[in-house]
Amino acid sequence: MVPACDIAIVGGGIIGLAHAWTAVKAGLRVALFERHARATGASIRNFGFVTVTGQQRGDFHALARRTRNLWLDAAEDAGIAIEHRGLYVSARYPESEAVLRAFLYTEMGADCRLLKGDAVPFLANGQRVVLHSPLDIRVESRTAIPKLSQWLGTRADLHYGVTVTGIETGRLHTSMGEVRAERIVVCPGDDLSGLFAGRIQAHAISRCQLQMLRLADPGFRLPGAVMSDLSLIRYLGYADLPEAVALKKRLEAEHAAQLANGVHLIVVQSADGSLVVGDSHHYGDAPEPFTSEAVDRLILDEYRAVLGAAPQVTERWSGTYATAPDRLFLIDQPLPDVRLVIVTCGAGASTSFGIAERTFQSFGDHA
CATH class of the missing domain: 3.50.50.60 (FAD/NAD(P)-binding domain)
Structure with missing residues (x-):
């Protein structure tokens, strides 16, 4: 009883x-x-990844920021390690740079800074600028x-x-x-x-299905999570800015396959050095039990563009979460x-x- x-x-x-x-x-x-x-x-x-930077402007961004602080309290209570802190959002295109610069001028960008692409040593060549935020944490x-x-x-x-x-x-x-x-x-x-x-x-709540990967230790340590241009039209804190319209148009022309499969890049690192990499997004009431190698390749293509050669894939999995319009x-x-x-x-x-x-x-x- x-x-x-x-x-x-x-x-x-x-x-x-x-x-x-x-x-x-x-x-x-x-x-x-x-x-x-x-x-x-x-x-x-x-x-x-407890994501503050890029969450929808206003109340939801404040909610994420509050949750981040409470996560730190809960982690101390429960002996949960904070694996790394901060976020690096790389931009390869001038349209992406315009979005990041606009973001910096909002209240959401108050704690952030913009770095030159070649000043971030763990990123591949070809990054124009990188937004660094110290707020985000990862368990x-x-x-x-x-x-x-x-x-x-x-x-x-x-x-x-x-x-x-x-x-x-x-x-x-x-x-x-x-x-x-x-x-x-x-x-x-x-x-x-x-x-x-x-x-x-x-x-009208339904489901979103995603695909994720774990890669072997790349031989370097990330100081924080990594995102890229594709995230700037997915996370509403960026995507709702007027400057995102031009970026979306370019990405629709040059990355149609990624957008059709809801692919954007998040890379985080575990204590053993391995990387968790994703993800994709497909919507419907009944998620497929099977994952797609073609979708994994799209995720890894974006990884290579941002971080260079991809280490060996050691795990693959799918997940689902609730979504509403x-x-x-x-x-x-x-x-x-x-x-x-x-x-x-x-x-x-x-x-x-x-x-x-x-x-x-x-x-x-x-x-």
Whole structure:
């Protein structure tokens, strides 16, 4: 029998864990339910890259910045290593340079600087300029998520391998019996057909599938994450700037295959020297179980243009996340004292803790 709790959280990915961490830090009695034996979804298949720079201007950028600061607190609590700090966005084209220069003049670029391409030694020849931001951080998702769960396990009731089959105000029906909770937060990730499926469908939420790679140690250390020109029309903090129109036109003419497959470049480095590289984006309700070698080649082509010869591929995997046409995240109220929380843009790691604070604010709590 699970004792009654102040708050029950459904879902053990980063969104659920961030809500649990926030609640524990506020002194609440917390129970978390995850249907799998451990986290296996987007939360461990991503870059572990907490991206501030380039997030949509205004509220979402502020949300990412707040989450970055809370990640540092959670990492200290749970003994999670910060693998590297900062971001380098390379620009090969004059249109890309124009976007980066415009970005610097916004409030989002206040902490950033523009470097000459040949002043960044780990990049390949041909980079015109490079935007450097000190804000972004990176953790190793495959170990960070279990470590955060382990820390929470000594301070909350965590129930892995337990399915929640129904929810009412103040009550959860689970595969281990009924549980009472004053408040409930449902964090389903991209499980769109389970709890509150009708609410999810009403918000036109579907799925995005991506492909990612791990490359062998290239023999050098990256001081931060790396992005490139293609990211400047994908991340809204850049893409919404007027200067991005000319860049998009050029990329549509010269990189049509990459854009058709949603390819842009992110490269981060693990403690063992290996590189996590991606990614692509394909949209639909039923992701394909198979990955495409042609899409991997498009990702690696962009890698070579920015970082030179690509090391051997040692792992390949795919992931999925929830996406929506008109919002970046959702905090919905399907029932009194129940919240449905979904990040719908692939930025769960980058906004999770800030969103958790918003959720508790919506309850009227001060967690």
